[in-house]
Amino acid sequence: MAANGERSELQTVLRELARGLEKGVALARIYNDPEIFEAEKERIFARTYGYLAHESEIPNPGDYVVRYIADDSFIVIRDAQGQIRVLFNACSHRGMPLCRAERGRATSFVCPYHGWTFNSAGELIGVPAEQEGYGGRLDRSAWGLKPAPRVEIYDGLIFACLDPDAPSLREYLGGMAWYLDLLTKRSAAGLEVIGAPHRWVIDTNWKLPAENFISDAYHTLMTHHTMVELGLAPPDPKFAMYGFHVQAGEGHGLGIIGPPPHISLPPYWGYPEEIVRSLQQNYPSAAHVEVARRTNFLHGTIFPNLSILNVMLLKDPGSPPTPMLTVRLWRPLSPEKTEVWSWFLVERDAPSWFKDLSYQTYVHTFGTSGVFEQDDAEVWCGITRAARGKMARRFWLNLQLGMHLRPDPTWPGPGTAYPLDYAEANERAFLRAWCRYMLEERPKASRRRSSRRRS
Amino acid sequence: MVVVTEHLEQEVSRFLIKEAELLDNHAYEEWLSLLTPDVRYIVPVQVTQEQGVPSRPTSGMAHLDEDYTSLEMRVRRLKSARAWAENPPSRTRHFVTNVRVEPGDREGELKVRSNVLLWRSRGDEPHADLLSAERHDLLRRVEGQWKIAQRVVILDQAVVNTRSLSVIL
């Protein structure tokens, strides 16, 4: 059968790629291939944890935002009791989306098609002509809005997973949770999202930005050369080399960068003293404080498509170096289209002058118009285009950067840390995890829970 | 207070057309000279909300939130051969229409609203990006010349359909 033929061709490509990764090469076609993309939706996005929202975006009962996991739309709402719910945004009667705003506050949702009404917990509370139409036989309790199979929250970050057999989020994050704590536990008050996310569409395959953030410090020297020219980044084009390249397991990873030699940069990303004091008190371990002390730039990706960036930059050449934090989701739309969702976050109890400065630093450097981000988009569009044709089917890309490096045994955090951030080890690990999912092998953590294999 | 005459309306329209020409010709330094030193340039993020919820300015986030210093920085960046987002440069065309002029709150100032349609084409890709917006400008007369003291660009989309806002609306 044709379908089986296609499937086995895909398996062959994936096995070939898995072998290639051992030698540090990857096949370009994975960045623009309709068949691979369809398989990703099933095998990656329907089985991994997808990031939806931060608790601070829906502070009050009834507050909701509409978010996506690949094609699926969810209402993320704080119900009347204050509990966070993730409800599939489709009426349980005939499937009409109930919520067509991006955000708002609601005590109930009325379907525009036949008027079925649901409360903020997703329960069916109203059915027009119920007696006449259903003769009293409709079991309302069976027809509430469908919740996402798994919903979990880590320090305010709300995730959902479409696979009911998935491991817990904590288990899924593995060593990455330790590093996430560097960002989420600086203050007892936690983080807050400022405003709405930036949303825009880039003609790129989703993996290119995900891999860029997990691994690619190397590109800053060329892609972001203008940042050094303008003085928004340290006056050394290779500034992003001087750090640790950390594989945090299960396809997650990050880079943690300090000052270049002979350049002194403020410790703790340059956070104001209030936040430095609070992180010293709130971090879960002394090792966190020690790592944070020598950090100015942190970039990473939580497999598959949530990236984090916590970096000290200048909002303009005349301003002081200022840290900013963004999380960004690379939502797959097609093999060559990705919707970017980029949120700006800051410690809830940070001084207001700092919140303003950090916001401006974010808007000027990242997000839709960011002077860093603009140039990244150009590169990712280009690679996606190059991967479209027949040449890409046999075109092996070089992922060998840093293959000579040995892990640093003294690194205080979990995972494997290489003592130079100019490495592609994280990219290789990301693609190895990607291959495992695509070959439908469950990652270690979840195999314990479920030995069931899909046919 | 300024009295808005037909002549003044024409003068403002000509000013906006001239500005658009500078942008489309990538004459960004000349464009900077049309701004006051205390200029604010803001492109708020649009958020789709239920009818009746005030639509702006509620998103609390902006695609661009600039002052003169940051705009000058963006212009300086565009001159670098390594500003890849605009090298090769985008071909842009600003279509400016529906110019509405009202007196400003202060002497020598005008509130001007205009609609803008921006065509952006990059490289040899056949499709182009089209952005539509309403601009709310504050113009100020400085030494006999109109200058832009403030611009708020209200985009007509929640999800921006261009790879980056490296162009000025």
Ligand code: FES
């Ligand atoms: S589809 Fe919602 S009430 Fe019928």
Ligand SMILES: [Fe+2]
């Ligand atoms: Fe980059």
